Amino acid sequence: MPRSGLEARRRLQQAALELYRERGFDQTTTAEIAARAGVNERTFFRHFPDKREVLFHGEADLRAELMRSVAEAPDGLQPLDILLRAFREAGRILEENRPFSEPRLEVIAKTPALRERELAKAASLTEAVAEALRQRGVADRLAGLAAQTGWAAFHQAAGAWIDDPSANLDAHLSRAFDDLRALSATSTG
Amino acid sequence: MPRSGLEARRRLQQAALELYRERGFDQTTTAEIAARAGVNERTFFRHFPDKREVLFHGEADLRAELMRSVAEAPDGLQPLDILLRAFREAGRILEENRPFSEPRLEVIAKTPALRERELAKAASLTEAVAEALRQRGVADRLAGLAAQTGWAAFHQAAGAWIDDPSANLDAHLSRAFDDLRALSATSTG
DNA sequence: AATGTGGTGTCGGTCACTGACACAACGCGA
């Protein structure tokens, strides 16, 4: 039966996403997911530590892409510009996987337990980005704030892109980062 | 046995905090918490929806204070200035409850499951602040971003204040919001 | 005294998640 495990993992992710959409996260049991994927329930927990994590596996790719982009950004850019660049590039992962990204984000948005996990992932990712910025010499406190505000803009852009696919993710990102600048520009300080 | 229920709830919170510190969150069962509080396990779940929530009950006070402050801020202030004002005022709750919050924050910091819940609480609170800003006429997207960046600054200031109590929270807040403005001011846009 | 209400104990059950053990498929060297 076992070939590489990758096959089963993919089927489990697919089955989970389908079932979460069909009857909701809370009304789906791990046994059902496993059954649809054609494996044993125990196998589910061999591939994913819990019922939520099955929807958060591509995160490693996004993380790697973000880190790479931040590290390789040209000198002379300001923190927020580095991040806009990085999110543009990493965003391609979302755009290329849209058929998977869209229902996934939909389910997450309507399930508190999944939103909690998403926030945790975001926090971890944000901290990694902040560290990457520090590696580039961005001041300590500034790096943390930049990463969090940048992520807030990215998250908002991603949501807007889901709601309005007529514009591409880049356009939404530009607008979100413009808002960010407007926010501080108009502040009295 | 039942007097008002408030008594049991307080004992449950106390027992939970103690046990989470003594043997850790994961190694504590709800039955043990209930036993130490002198009530039945079922009663625990009548007062708190789950094992984590028992540590997140004062949140309502902070939320109420923030909402009030945002709503009552004088006209003419920019979003970030409204928030700085609000966090200054709400921050007093933290300063007054420092001796109680400290062990609680300690447990949360070292327990992933509790950190997840904390992030969820922060997100909910942030969304409430955003809505309060919108009520004041702040543009839709801007309100969301302002609330999140403002919260990021507040969170960073609170952390700095825990690590360095020599300066008061206000000072840390001022510095964080200055950083925020510096972030966008130097961006090319 | 009758009645209502809210907090509680008890019981039975579902389901997420785990440890232990055995088995099947593959890769690889002998």
Next chain:
DNA sequence: TCGCGTTGTGTCAGTGACCGACACCACATT
């Protein structure tokens, strides 16, 4: 070709979070 370790899997027997239903008890109201 045969053994052999490695890896993915199935099975079984748990533990513990959490819920629905019902009965009971303290207290307030009338």
